Amino acid sequence: MMLLDRLGTFFEIVFHLASAPASLAILFGSVLLGIIFGAMPGLTSTLGVALLTALTYGMDTDLAMVCLLAIYVGGTYGGSYSAILINIPGTAAAAATALDGYPLACKGEGGRAIGLTTTASAIGTIISMVFVVSISPIISHFALQFTSFEFFLLAFFGILISGTLTSPDLVIKGWIAGFIGLFLACVGRDLLQFYPRFTFGLTELDSGVEVVPVLIGAFGIPQIIQVLKDRFQIGEAQKIQRILPEFGTIARNIPAIIRSALIGVGIGAVPGIGEDIAGWVSYGTAKNTSKHPETFGKGEMQGVLASETANNACVGGAQIPLLTLGIPGSPPAAMLLGALMLHGVTPGPMITFEHPTFIMEVAAILLLASCAMWIVGILLAKQVVKVLRIPPQLFMPIIGVLCIIGSYSLGLNIFNLYLMLPVGIVCYFLTEMGYPIAPLVIGVILGPMADENLRRALMVSQGSFLPVFQRPVSLMLFLIIVWTVVSQFQWYRTFKNRMIDVLLRRKN
Amino acid sequence: MMEKEKLRKADIFSGGIIFLFGLWIVSQALKMPMKDSWGGVQNVWFVSPALFPLFVGAMIMLLGALLIRIAFREVGSKELKRVLRWLVSPDVTRFLKTAPLLRFYAIVVLFFSFVYLNIPRIDFFLCSVLFLVVFISMFYFDDDTLLKKMFFFYLAGTILFVLLMASGLLAALTSVLHYPSDWFTFVFIIGYCLYVWTLIRDNPALRIKFKTSLILSVATPFLIGPIFKYLLLVPMPKEGLVVVLMDAIRYWEF
Numbered sequence: 001m002m003l004l005d006r007l008g009t010f011f012e013i014v015f016h017l018a019s020a021p022a023s024l025a026i027l028f029g030s031v032l033l034g035i036i037f038g039a040m041p042g043l044t045s046t047l048g049v050a051l052l053t054a055l056t057y058g059m060d061t062d063l064a065m066v067c068l069l070a071i072y073v074g075g076t077y078g079g080s081y082s083a084i085l086i087n088i089p090g091t092a093a094a095a096a097t098a099l100d101g102y103p104l105a106c107k108g109e110g111g112r113a114i115g116l117t118t119t120a121s122a123i124g125t126i127i128s129m130v131f132v133v134s135i136s137p138i139i140s141h142f143a144l145q146f147t148s149f150e151f152f153l154l155a156f157f158g159i160l161i162s163g164t165l166t167s168p169d170l171v172i173k174g175w176i177a178g179f180i181g182l183f184l185a186c187v188g189r190d191l192l193q194f195y196p197r198f199t200f201g202l203t204e205l206d207s208g209v210e211v212v213p214v215l216i217g218a219f220g221i222p223q224i225i226q227v228l229k230d231r232f233q234i235g236e237a238q239k240i241q242r243i244l245p246e247f248g249t250i251a252r253n254i255p256a257i258i259r260s261a262l263i264g265v266g267i268g269a270v271p272g273i274g275e276d277i278a279g280w281v282s283y284g285t286a287k288n289t290s291k292h293p294e295t296f297g298k299g300e301m302q303g304v305l306a307s308e309t310a311n312n313a314c315v316g317g318a319q320i321p322l323l324t325l326g327i328p329g330s331p332p333a334a335m336l337l338g339a340l341m342l343h344g345v346t347p348g349p350m351i352t353f354e355h356p357t358f359i360m361e362v363a364a365i366l367l368l369a370s371c372a373m374w375i376v377g378i379l380l381a382k383q384v385v386k387v388l389r390i391p392p393q394l395f396m397p398i399i400g401v402l403c404i405i406g407s408y409s410l411g412l413n414i415f416n417l418y419l420m421l422p423v424g425i426v427c428y429f430l431t432e433m434g435y436p437i438a439p440l441v442i443g444v445i446l447g448p449m450a451d452e453n454l455r456r457a458l459m460v461s462q463g464s465f466l467p468v469f470q471r472p473v474s475l476m477l478f479l480i481i482v483w484t485v486v487s488q489f490q491w492y493r494t495f496k497n498r499m500i501d502v503l504l505r506r507k508n
Numbered sequence: 509m510m511e512k513e514k515l516r517k518a519d520i521f522s523g524g525i526i527f528l529f530g531l532w533i534v535s536q537a538l539k540m541p542m543k544d545s546w547g548g549v550q551n552v553w554f555v556s557p558a559l560f561p562l563f564v565g566a567m568i569m570l571l572g573a574l575l576i577r578i579a580f581r582e583v584g585s586k587e588l589k590r591v592l593r594w595l596v597s598p599d600v601t602r603f604l605k606t607a608p609l610l611r612f613y614a615i616v617v618l619f620f621s622f623v624y625l626n627i628p629r630i631d632f633f634l635c636s637v638l639f640l641v642v643f644i645s646m647f648y649f650d651d652d653t654l655l656k657k658m659f660f661f662y663l664a665g666t667i668l669f670v671l672l673m674a675s676g677l678l679a680a681l682t683s684v685l686h687y688p689s690d691w692f693t694f695v696f697i698i699g700y701c702l703y704v705w706t707l708i709r710d711n712p713a714l715r716i717k718f719k720t721s722l723i724l725s726v727a728t729p730f731l732i733g734p735i736f737k738y739l740l741l742v743p744m745p746k747e748g749l750v751v752v753l754m755d756a757i758r759y760w761e762f
Binding site: 054057169173175176179180183198229230394396400401402421424433450454458462 | 512515518519522526533536537540541551552553554555556557559560561563564565567568571572574575578608611612615616619620622623624627628632636639640643644647648650720721724728729732733735736740741742743745
């Protein structure tokens with residue numbers, strides 16, 4: 001009965017959103033904008049969500065979510081256009097798509113590849129939406145049992161795992177980035193005693209660093225500098241033919257699509273890991289399980305389907321920890337969290353009580369966004385790819401102005417700009433030296449949660465850490481954290497290999 | 509991102525900076541009340557505002573030290589000495605003058621002057637047009653020699669603006685001229701455009717590019733600005749010459 005009630009509510013929300021002309025216009029407009037952002041190399045869906053956050057400030061929460069989720073879905077899918085047609089992924093999420101997408105385009109099958117990725121991306125998003133609806137309330141209910149120690153460990157785990165998996169160089173750099181983010185979160189008056197920390201006497205810093213300008217700076221400014229400093233050039237795009245959804249090919253690949261979607265949802269649900277990792281893992285799995293792995297990298301349609309389904313399924317997956325625990329599953333989800341906070345919605349275990357239909361709303365928006373993405377993708381792809389002809393030297397300065405006005409308009413505070421720019425420059429240097437930005441951002445967002453819960457937990461236990469080992473969830477989280485850290489060291493790997501050798505010898 | 513070998517060498521220095529940063533956090537955290545009374549509340553260590561910064565600072569120090577250790581083991585003392593010798597050699601000056609770094613300086617100077625100097629003092633529309641016209645033309649022409657000339661022209665204008673402001677001349681002009689900073693910017697934009705025109709007048713391809721840059725530079729602020737100001741009701745950071753004119757048009761105040 002409860003399930004039927006929830007289904008009823010879900011379709012009611014879908015109908016309500018789909019029947020309102022304003023929300024439909026925003027939905028299609030945002031999806032199109034997202035696809036353009038995703039398709040243009042140098043622009044990312046995270047930046048798209050960041051810039052649009054400022055524009056949604058005056059909207060209702062529902063409409064703002066339609067706008068932001070639609071640009072997120074569109075942006076993640078849009079990266080495939082440039083990956084397929086010019087061999088440059090528009091977003092990191094589409095990096096794996098380029099491996100087989102571009103050879104397909106060179107063979108004259110670019111239109112077919114885009115048609116297939118459009119349908120696969122829509123299916124991926126819809127499957128992830130099913131998981132948002134079914135799993136989120138369960139996790140949310142389970143999370144109500146969490147105490148402060150669990151929340152502290154969860155936040156800490158989110159930062160560590162994000163640092164571990166997103167670091168392009170040494171894992172240690174990912175952790176450093178996460179701790180720098182935690183430091184930024186310390187700035188301002190502390191939440192329990194109102195003591196000013198690292199404010200340098202500036203009253204503007206008393207309320208801490210504003211999350212959204214920091215995120216805009218961290219993702220926008222390094223991108224602008226990198227593209228313009230290194231004279232990034234867009235190559236000649238391959239010709240595009242008729243774009244058809246090819247339902248027959250999709251039907252033949254349904255098991256592979258479902259597997260990729262599950263990988264996407266699973267990776268999306270891990271805090272702080274983005275669509276790019278989902279795409280790569282899914283591509284690797286498709287290659288390893290294929291009967292003809294030698295065809296991968298030479299224009300294999302399954303490779304394109306695997307990465308595109310997974311990266312779009314990651315969008316829904318990233319909403320699960322965001323909605324239930326307040327921990328963003330990916331960098332664009334971190335931006336969404338910032339936007340939700342601006343609208344007075346605090347995601348976390350209490351969301352089912354404070355906003356009973358909110359999870360359903362998110363799921364309904366995901367469903368509508370995937371439909372809108374499919375329609376726009378099939379009908380307008382040929383027109384959208386024309387944006388690939390615009391040189392980045394023309395649009396990057398405009399993005400700079402948008403970053404600035406966007407940061408300022410959130411709070412109408414010039415101090416946000418004074419903060420955004422140094423953060424952006426520091427993030428540029430960090431990126432150049434192989435430090436990932438995602439853990440830093442996750443650190444800024446989860447820092448207050450970690451700080452407050454650690455001290456609250458210690459207050460309850462009167463300074464004792466014993467409850468960590470007495471409560472099953474916190475013990476499990478603690479052991480995972482220890483394993484995540486220890487497994488990165490050489491001595492652990494040597495020890496593990498020796499143990500395996502000993503066990504094998506004993507077995508023989 | 510740099511190549512792996514260069515990255516490891518840089519890691520020794522970045523690790524050092526990170527270690528020192530962690531040390532600074534710890535030193536600042538130690539100044540926070542640990543067991544003293546704050547706001548009438550007697551503190552205990554586990555509720556102290558210093559607890560979390562101490563943990564974060566200590567972790568940053570530890571990770572910075574680990575990074576130095578990893579990098580040093582890969583690079584070796586011989587290579588490190590070579591890097592240190594390079595740092596005091598004239599090669600550094602040559603490196604700092606390379607084209608990619610010049611582009612980097614141009615971007616950073618543009619952003620810093622826009623955010624810290626222009627936005628708080630000049631009408632938002634005018635300073636956005638200036639920012640865009642300089643930024644787009646410098647990079648869209650794809651010519652480092654031209655970029656250098658345009659960058660120095662912009663830098664000279666910025667220095668002149670700072671001097672005028674510091675000498676109090678702009679403030680003194682207010683009694684005879686409304687919005688003197690905005691007029692100065694307006695004249696500078698025209699001056700910059702004329703200067704660029706003289707640089708590229710013999711090159712038809714660049715002339716077309718310059719026209720595109722100009723159109724985009726003027727159209728963008730006049731498209732984005734009204735959306736924020738009149739649709740989202742966001743007052744501009746500084747409302748001057750152009751905003752007053754736009755308000756007059758918007759509200760028919762003639």
